[in-house]
Amino acid sequence: MKRRLEILSGAVVAIVLVAGLYWLGIHSMAPAHRARAATLAHPMAPGFTLTDINGAKLSLSDYKGKVVLLDFWASWCGPCRIEIPWFVQMQEKYRDQGFAVLGVAMQDTVDSVGSFYQQFHLNYPVAMGNAQLAALYGGIYGLPTSFVIGRDGRIYAQHSGTTGAMIFQKEIEQLLADKSQDEDADFTPAGEPEEIEVGTPGEANPDVPGVDISKLSPADLAEYKKQLDGAKCTCGGCKFTLLQCRRDDTTCPVSRKAARDMLKQMQDAKTKAQAGTGAGR
Amino acid sequence: MRKSAIATILFLGLAALGFAQAPKVVTGRLVLNANAAHAGSTAKAAVVAEISPGYHINDHVPSLDYLIPTELKLEPAAPLTVGTTKYPKGSPQKFSFLDTPISVYQGKLVVGAEIQVASGARPGTYTLKGSLDYQACNDRACLPPTSLPLTLSVKVVPRSEAVKPANTDVFHGLKFN
Numbered sequence: 515m516k517r518r519l520e521i522l523s524g525a526v527v528a529i530v531l532v533a534g535l536y537w538l539g540i541h542s543m544a545p546a547h548r549a550r551a552a553t554l555a556h557p558m559a560p561g562f563t564l565t566d567i568n569g570a571k572l573s574l575s576d577y578k579g580k581v582v583l584l585d586f587w588a589s590w591c592g593p594c595r596i597e598i599p600w601f602v603q604m605q606e607k608y609r610d611q612g613f614a615v616l617g618v619a620m621q622d623t624v625d626s627v628g629s630f631y632q633q634f635h636l637n638y639p640v641a642m643g644n645a646q647l648a649a650l651y652g653g654i655y656g657l658p659t660s661f662v663i664g665r666d667g668r669i670y671a672q673h674s675g676t677t678g679a680m681i682f683q684k685e686i687e688q689l690l691a692d693k694s695q696d697e698d699a700d701f702t703p704a705g706e707p708e709e710i711e712v713g714t715p716g717e718a719n720p721d722v723p724g725v726d727i728s729k730l731s732p733a734d735l736a737e738y739k740k741q742l743d744g745a746k747c748t749c750g751g752c753k754f755t756l757l758q759c760r761r762d763d764t765t766c767p768v769s770r771k772a773a774r775d776m777l778k779q780m781q782d783a784k785t786k787a788q789a790g791t792g793a794g795r
Numbered sequence: 796m797r798k799s800a801i802a803t804i805l806f807l808g809l810a811a812l813g814f815a816q817a818p819k820v821v822t823g824r825l826v827l828n829a830n831a832a833h834a835g836s837t838a839k840a841a842v843v844a845e846i847s848p849g850y851h852i853n854d855h856v857p858s859l860d861y862l863i864p865t866e867l868k869l870e871p872a873a874p875l876t877v878g879t880t881k882y883p884k885g886s887p888q889k890f891s892f893l894d895t896p897i898s899v900y901q902g903k904l905v906v907g908a909e910i911q912v913a914s915g916a917r918p919g920t921y922t923l924k925g926s927l928d929y930q931a932c933n934d935r936a937c938l939p940p941t942s943l944p945l946t947l948s949v950k951v952v953p954r955s956e957a958v959k960p961a962n963t964d965v966f967h968g969l970k971f972n
Contacts, residue, residue, distance in 0.1 A: 620939070
């Protein structure tokens, strides 16, 4: 009987321990793990640097830690023009809480945009967009297209076409109030300057974002991706492969450099091998 | 990790599917009012275009100065030159993004153009190329300015050969003056 009691109490302790560990596993997940979970629904906003129509540098990385409304628009687009006064008001209303509107004019002229900027008293920066930037954001063909970006640099909402002012306000207020985004705010490794993601058109691709793969043959590209997928990423302790890392966080300068270095090594090795073959003839 | 990678790929894929293929809002062709033309004559051509339901393109003379006009552009190619171009008047429509109606084209659009055949043109088939430039919107969004490429083959025949009317349904009621 005593032995039965010992077995029973041992089982109860084991169950409690397992349950406790399970509970701890759920509730004490490291921020990094939670951040990874967030990537499933909220991809990183691709970084870019442009020059605004007043000649100042406009870089998304300068808005790190802020809630950003990124608006792709055009002065010739009626549905875009209706949203602009709302954005002016929102910029005024939420600016001090860590909110900013960034405008990117697509397929437009500096004169038309500048004139519109003056006429509608825009109080936020507007830059001229380009095809590379559009490609980074999945291709912007319908205007307006806007992205609501959290303090952690992740895209929380995307709107194609005119969207009600109330919807924007609700999303902005939710993101401003939600402190959990801060846990992932250090997505750029400390001490590493955030580099500009928009480069040559060849770098704007979904296969290996940030690396110019336009000159690779299909076979070489497959080989390169295989190598990337076989290498570990060293971004802030993440356990991705280099290929996954490049696709998961296109602004990460660590994985970008590693991926570019790997491509260079592969191309150098190929050139060397070809030179060796040639010398033997 | 794998889930994240899949999600990212899906995001990129869906984004590409959703945006990379902007819908073809305007389809159409360039037709002639006859099966052939004589040297020294003026033939009539017309773009017969169809604008997808729900979309509109701006009038050739837009109601507002910031709107991009619809324009037919035909490149002269000897012995063919392009004369008067005739645009229809758009219909006034009210959209949710504007307080006042604007003149737009919707549904079927016919734009006419006079094609002059040089007096010294030799019999043969000549090709005229051009485009219908437009910028389309629906009630909530606009597509970027784009062009519908157009090509027209004009057969020049000797005066001894009769020219027969063609595409009469298109040219019926299309006035160039």
